[in-house]
Structure formats: structure tokens, C-alpha cells
Amino acid sequence: MRSTLFLVAVAAIGLLCGTPVNGQSYAITNARIVTVSGATIDSGTVVIRDGLIEAVGPNLKPPADAKVFDATGLTVYPGFIDALTNLGMPAGTPPPVRGAAPTAAMVATSNSNYPAGLRPEEAAEDELRGGDTQFEMNRNAGFTTALTTGRTGIFNGQSAIIDLSGDSVSAFMIRSPFAQHVSFATVGGGVYPGSLLGTFSALRQMMYDAQRLQALQKQYAANPKGMKRPDADKSLEALFPVVDRRMPIVFNANSERDIIRALDLIKEFKLNGMIAGGQESWKVADRLKAANVPVLLSLNFPKRTTAMSPEADPETMETLRLRAETPKGPAKLAAAGVRFAFESDNARSIGDFFTNAGRAVDAGLSRDIALRAMTLASAEILGVDDRLGSIEPGKIANLVVIRGDLFGKDKYVTHVFVDGKYYDQKAPPKVTPQTTRGQGENAAGLPNVAGAYAINIEVPGQPIGATLTLAQQGASLTGTLVSQLGTAPIRDGKMTADGFSFTATVDFGGSTIDIIFRGTVNASQISGTIDSPQGVVPFSGTKTP
């Protein structure tokens, strides 16, 4: 069905393009143009040249050298902005297992005075890798820009605003660094801070130390004679712009009390703060408004995963209420005058972003504000509204063309332009049911992990049993994970000579989280670690005959 639509769309355009095409002028004609910054044009033309929007208007003639797309019946929007992702970032170094000796990675990757997790100098810019295929899924959904950052540690590090295009990091970078990102997490492995109590104390101490070091360095620069040389501490130096309010600091906080804690810290150190996630931010809308703190608001609304045990306890009222109330949150934030930008929050399916934006609209959020929260309002919060977020001449040519209603089920993205490049919409790769091969090694010389395993996930004090069923096709793994947390299909399953890895999404404590399995297979035994937002736990299992 989808591929038929695609063909129809292509036929309507009357063009077949390779992907991507650059150095070219394009004109999108006969389109409904939602500029966001100005009035919507019922039927008009957008001209793109050399990566920028050259002209927009109802009665524009396409330039002679432009490739023309007839967009009759279609709508052009500014490219959508995802206000918090880890797109382009390698999978994070997992925090250490409780009780384990510091890993080589912890020790070797940095000469910082601070342990992994307390290194604000780590920057997305240094971790990002080029290659535009990694953004394909998000781009096909209509996203052209994203804020991206690491997600591990207390200091997640410095984020970057990127275009979802480009072969090289230097080409797709829009702004770096944008902000420092913080989670109320712990360092773990017996290293301070090992609890939420310590996390706040450690954050405070580093802020004070950064303030002092900056003052001392200034004093020394002015007159080094007779003064002991202050430290050149790169971790503290990375906080200078934060304590000076030159760089925003984004606190990942979903619960009401974590958001209040973040706001208290923002007030205590007079920071240029933001909240990310913000599931319960509507409960503290008045505080957010009073503090003028914007929210990078998650559209990964809590949802119920597949059911499991018939003898399970009833769900808590908090969980039931959270699922019911969260979609109403954006409308309440808007009514209170809180600024917000939507973010996907690593949703299992990127399509949830628009489905849930639609639910927020159904719950009373105006369509205009919903659209702005993924375009111009996001660009404003990210400080790039002078170049992104609306369809205006001179802005970056990030555009998305849509058939159907943006918030409806019939929404279909027909064209995407990033940095003036046209990206042909590919039909999603066909998923063919994969069969398990025979025992022994696969054709590629890789170990075979296919089969069903009874595994034990060693959550401290609370081991969880689960059944893992894996199918292997070359280096690709598929299958399911069945546990008390529900039945979850696995994705991103990979087998290399070093071992296997895959991701499963489970419902844990009322929110949907990704857990990443990494392990090795040895005959009928598998073992490894699971990386989750709550920390890292080991697992092991045996093949069931």
C-alpha cells in the first residue's frame, strides 16, 4: 500500500531523481505553503538554490534552471526539528557495573580529574560521525534538523544542532556546542556520587569549583608573578560558559519532583536552564513560566506494552493517571505560556512523534502551537531561528512536503529537502520473515546465537527471569524478549565476531525505556550486560532444548 502511494506520488511529480542531488536549483510549485513565520500560502512556489530558500510566493515563476516539482494537492512545511536525540552518536559507553573495578574505558578514554559521568567537556561534536544514511529513517519521517547529545552519565556532555544530511560532520553541523546536558544519574561502580543525594552535592561542588577556577585563571592571566599557577582543569573549564549563562544547561527531568529539583538548581546558580523530557511539566507549568525555563517536551508518551502475567498486581494509580494525563500536558503548558519544543525522546517508533502530537492536538493543543513546537518555536529555543524553523527567503532550505493531514493517520511525506538537497523518499525496506539456519557458524563466519534461551537478568536484589528467542540471518538478529516487563520484539540486532548486541523496548516503572543487550555466545551459554537508563546489569542464560 505504502509503496503504491509512493509510486503514485512519483508519477504525479513526473520525475525520477537519484538521491541525493546537490548543487541544483529546485522549485516546488502549486503547493500549499505553511511558512509558519507568516501567512499560509494556498497555492504558491518555493524556490531553492544553493542550499538556501531563494524565494517564496503565490505567483512566482520557477527559474529556468530549476528542477520543478509539481506539488498540487501537497503541503510544504519547514523541515521538522527534533529537539533532543542521540542521532549520529555512537552507542554510549555503559556506566560501570556496581561493584566492578573501573573498566579500561573509564580509565583510558580521558585524563580528566573526574570519573566518567562527571565530564562536562565531552562533546557530541567529537563523537559524531559522518554519513547521511544514518539519518534516513528520521529524514523519511520529515525531520531535517535535530539536537543531538550523549545520554550517559550525570553530565551527558555538550550537545550539537545538526542537519540530517551531509557526508561529513563539518558539513551537517549547525551549531556546536549548544548546551550542557545533565541527568540526575549516578556514577556507579562504588565511585562518588553513588546516590541521588551525592549527585546534587557533586553538581553543586563542581559549579562552585568552576566559578573559583575561572576567577583564579583571570587573576593569573592579569598578573602571573607571585601567584601559584591555577589548574588547567578541562572538566571545570567546560562549565565556565554554564556558570556564566553563556551556555544553556538542559536537565533531563520527567517527574514533577525532578523538574522542581532542576528548577531549584537553576535558581541557586542563576543558570540558563532548560528541562528535557518534561512528562509531568504541566504540573509545574506556573513555576516554569515564572522562571522562564523552556521545555524540550517528550512526545514519547507512556504507553502500555504487551500484557503478560495473569496473576500480576494491578497497576498503580500513578501509572494509570500518567498515561491518561500526559497527552493533555502540552495544551496545559501552552495555556500557561510555557515555551516548549517537541522531542522524540528515543521513541520506539519515530512515527509516534506525529501520532502523539496529534493526540496532544486532540486534547486541546492548537494545531498552530503544535506545528511551531516542531519548527519555529524549536528553532527559537535552540537559538537558530535566524536560519531555521520557517519558510522565508535566506533561510536554510530545510523543507518537507506532505500529503494528507500532518497530525492525521493519512500523513505521508513525499519530499524532503535538507540543506537544499533533495532526498528521494525510499519505500521502507521489506521485512522478510527470517528462518533459523542450522547449527554452527553462519556463512559469514560469525558465531550462531539462534535459538531460545532462559536468561537471568541480575538486577541487584531483584533478579528477573526472561525468555529470549533469537533468529539469525548472517550478521542480523531478530527475535523477542519475554519477561515480566512484557513481550518486546528486539531490534538493531547485530552479530559480529566479537559478540552480539540488540535493543529491546520495555515498559518499566510507567515509562517506555530502551535496554541494550551486549554479549557473547559460548556453545549453549550466553552472557553479557544490559545497558538501561537505570544502569548496567549483567545477564546470563542457557539455551533451552
Add this chain to the structure above:
Amino acid sequence: MRKSLAILVLMVISMISPALVAAQSQTAVLIKNATVMTAVRGTLENTDILIQNGKITKIGKNLNAPVGAQVIDASGKYVTPGIIDCHSHSMLDSINEGTYSVTSMTRTRDVINPTDITIYRALAGGVTTANLLHGSANSIGGQNTVVKFKWGHAVEDYPIADAPPGIKFAMGENPKGTNSGGRNAVPRYPRTRMGVIETMRDAFLRARDYKQAWADFKSGKTKIQPRKDLELEPLVEVIEGKRLVHAHDYRSDEALNLMLLADEFGFKIATLQHGLEAYKIAPEIAKRGTGVSIFTDSWSYKLEAYDAIPYNAYILWKNGVVVSINSDSDERMRRLNLDAAKVEKYGGVPEEDALKMITINPAKQLGIDKRTGSIEVGKDGDVVIWTGHPFSVYSRVETTIVEGEVLFDRSKDAQMRLDVAKEREALEKLDVNKADKAGGPPTRVPTEKRLADRDEAEYGDGGKR
């Protein structure tokens, strides 16, 4: 004089905002015809208590209700001051920072959770005030928070603003046995009782040097501003007598050692927490004006509790020590009235002195006795109405009032349960909450990991997150 001043103040307020006055008179509560156990001035029969603007303004017979006041008929019922728990870890999302043995930089204020259902349950047991302490994993733990249980209020309404700050210390098995790195980690120092006291002395020597470093800088003797050290600042406050030390200890030798250390650095231990062997050194404790906050039983439940006896409270009381009874438990907190009754049974502490041990005595130990802990005019309107004598197992809390606000009302509790059941039914019908066709709901992982046993928060971070 006081009255005319109050009238003057009221007049000024009424000129500023008539709406405000209207709102305040609605918060007035008049309790009629109760048997009032004041905790300091005996028991008054058929007595009324008027609470206005959060404070007790009148105690007497046949008091008139101000316009708009809520009137509660307490005929045949008992009224006590709100109970104060001098040792609690309720409301805390995190309890121990166990990586170091000195974590004076941590603050329980950072991690309090005003939505913890424990608060409501504590109110149902007549508790209105609690001392939220860091756990006992460390020789020197974190900073405490003294809160009123203002259920339904925002988090910042909980801490008592004028309560003196405090800090947790711990001796014995817990700090020497804690090893936050887990089984395979390098053991954390200290591993012995002598190591614990050395750790404390070392911290105070560092704090003394730190204080000196700032003094030198301020007097111009040194040029470079010292580092603001969040670990040592609270210890300087301890040395200066500005921060109360609440020290977890079991054995008398250790309690003595700690008091000698305090003597050496010129401060006083505010309370020995638990103090299971405190009876052995009662005169030494009394001499220093140190308080003891105890369990009324729990003898021999672990090795260092072996010499605990039921008469601990009695012997301490006899020696003039200010004694309080604490729970250290979300569950036991709701029955502190019965723990107080036990000290009447074992040794025969008089009724009012037993009541003091869960009201005015913990208030004194926490430095908040000017505002709460007894039923007297001018004090906070923190009172509990009981169906019968609070020391009877058959009595239950009917109403708990915190600063003039009814925050637990047994008659409304039944209706609230029905409302919640109705809400649950409605929520479960929503699409987002419907179970998958494949079967029943998924098993929930319990979020409350702590047991209803005392000393439960001793190892690791027992918080509820």
C-alpha cells in the same frame, strides 16, 4: 499587650487585603470539649482549643467559634500535641551516599518527595513532624531536614524554616560494614570501630584547618581565596555550635568516645540516636546536656544491640536526660503512641513524661520546641484527636491537624477510598490503559524496596527511586 498587638496587626492586614482576612478566618479550627493532654501542663478535661492562622490562640472552656471557623466536637475524645519522630527516612528518594565515609556535603533536602504516601499514613498515626536523616552507612553522613508533614503542599512548604540545621553521624557496625562498591570492590575505609572514630577526628581536623584558611584569607594574611568546600562547611558549623549532631550509635563505649571527641573540638552532640546502651552512661550523657532518641524495644536484634534493655528510657529519664522515642521506619512511625506507652510499663515513667518522649522532648532535641511539641497558646496548631486515650491499643487517630489545617480526617478517608476506586475504574477503561488482548496486565516491579523493619536503610541507598 500581646492581644492588642495582635488586633493591631489584624487591622493592618485587613486594610491591606480584606480577601486575605476572609481566607484566614476560614482556616480557624475550634476543637470542643476534649480531654487535652498538653504534654507540659497536665491533662485538661472538657477543654476547647482554638487554632487561628496556624497557631494555637486560645485554650479554655466554652470558647466561641470565630465566624467561618471549623468546629470539631471532641466530646469523650483525647487531644495530644502532634507526634514528632526524631529519626525518619520517610519521603527520601535516596538515603545513603555510601561511596565515602564522610558525606557531610549531601543534603536530604535535595531528595525529599512530597508525594510519598508514607506522609499520609504517618498523619493517620498522629505524626506531624519528622527529622529526615541521612542513613547510617557513613561515619559522617549528610545534612538532615526537619519537616512538617504538610500533605498536599508543595515541597518547599515541608521543611521547618527556622529549625536549626543538623547532620547525621554513625558509629559501629553500619559505617564499618558498609562497602558500597559491592562484593568485589576494594573495601571502604574504615573497617573497624577505631577506624570510625579516626575518620571523624580526621574530618574535624580538616574542618579546623579549613576554618583557619578562610580566617587567614579574610584577614588578608593570604591572597588566594580558599576553595568553597561543601564537605567541610557543615563541619565548621558543627564546631561553631550552629549545626546539631544526630549520632547513630548502639554501644556505650562508642557513644562515650564520640562525646569525648566532641569535647575535644568544643561542641555538643545534640542526640545519640538509638543509644541502645545509653543507660550504662546516663550520668555522662546528662552532664553534657546531650539528648537520646531511642527505640523502646528491639533488644538483641543484632549483635551490637545485645545489651539493650527495656528500662533504657526509664534509667535515662531518671538521670535527667531528655529522651525521645523514634521509629526509623515508615511502618513503626504510625504507632509511636504505643512505643511511648511501653516506657510507662517498663520502669513506670509517668504518663505525661512518657507523652513528652514523642512530643516536646524530640522538639527540644531538634531545637523546634518554641513552635511545636506541646499544646500551649502561641504554639503551632499541630494537634491530634484520638478516639480514646492515646496509650491504649484500642485508640485510633480521628483527626490530625498541622498548623491549623486538617490533613487527616478518618471520616473523609472512607469517602476518599471510594473516590479512588471510582477513578481507577474510569482510568482502566481508557484505551491507553487497556490490557493487551494477549492476557492480563504485566507484573509491576515494586517501587518500594524498603522493608517495614527498623535500621532498614543501613546498607546501600535504600531510597524509593
